[in-house]
Amino acid sequence: MARTRVPRMMFDFVDGAAGREHGVQRNSEALSTIALQPRVLVDVAERSLKTRLLGRDLDLPFGIAPMGMCNLTWPDADRMLAAEVNRRNVPLCLSCAASSSMESIYELTDGKAWFQLYVVNEPDSAMRMAARAEAAGYDVLVLTVDVPQVSRRVRDLRNGFQVPFRFGLKQVLDFALHPEWSLRTLARGIPRTVNFETEERSGGFARDASRAGATWEFLDELRQHWPGKLVVKGVMSAEDAVRIRDAGADAIYVSNHGGRQLDSAPPAIHALPLIRAAVGPDYPLIFDSGVRTGEDVVKALAMGADFVMLGRPVLYAMGADGARGLATLFDMLIHDIDVTLAQIGARTVGEIDGDVLFASHSNRSRTKPDTNPVHIYSPASAGLAT
């Protein structure tokens, strides 16, 4: 539905990925090859999806991943996301490249939002942005480190998508073919990366600018200055994860950016158990990349995540049917997770661990992880037909 209602350039910005777009496909395929073990005769009449993360009680095991310029998918998307997370008591991670001010979203979510930071250009300006987030009240900062340079996304090149925007005939035609989106966007104003606009600098965010200022030194400095919880996003290597944990991060966010950065990256779900094994059973891990269903959420928890983030699906949902689409997506996921718990004989999210994975996965608990990825993922070893 979103594909028909949203201009092609904007839909492709969301849906597209790096290179030949194999990585984005592999994320979902890898999740789909993981099998859960059905269990029977367990009294699962009472079930709960509540969980706890970074010192907060949350009503669901999933929240919303940081995404820049959500309002391009549908006008007011950021406000819809804020209202939805508030109602559901889960976090929304606001991207620094969002087109809503960090202050307004913090307020609209009643403090449930987290703030995501990129180190664009010089590290000093990122440090100033973190200070502004602290002043706004945020206590969870997510530093994204997997975009040293923005990848080439072929669909964006083809469509002439760039930030700041420049429109030609092709784009105007695209907008004309999607009149509801266009009229609403005109009425609300063309989205701008407002968090990069300051009194001195009004140009906003240059999407292609290097973000290579996110270094180990920067992480140390940020840890010294940021008093709240610090999460590092975009980690795919167990070795990096251990070093980040030792540098004082409060949680690691395992992600390959939804295949938007390195087309040949492994599926993020393959990196997750390796990172879990390396950081130990109790260190908080957040996961995204490829999650599309409630069963996917359960699988990510089983593979070692404490919490899961949804990316593109929330944008598709709003592109399809605005706030109502978003609420429907949440309802579907909640229902799906709830029924999945019942099917695998679990009553709570806390009961989900490696034991709910099928067959040769079953000896994989958090305390005794099998770190051999070949055992874990090959469909044959999982007992699935190949």
Ligand SMILES: Cc1cc2nc3c(=O)[nH]c(=O)nc-3n(C[C@H](O)[C@H](O)[C@H](O)COP(=O)(O)O)c2cc1C
């Ligand atoms: C349109 C779009 C914009 C994004 N912008 C950001 C961003 O500003 N900061 C960030 O850390 N990640 C960003 N991401 C990556 C997401 O946080 C998340 O890692 C990714 O969407 C997960 O993959 P999935 O959507 O396929 O599940 C963006 C993703 C999309 C689709």
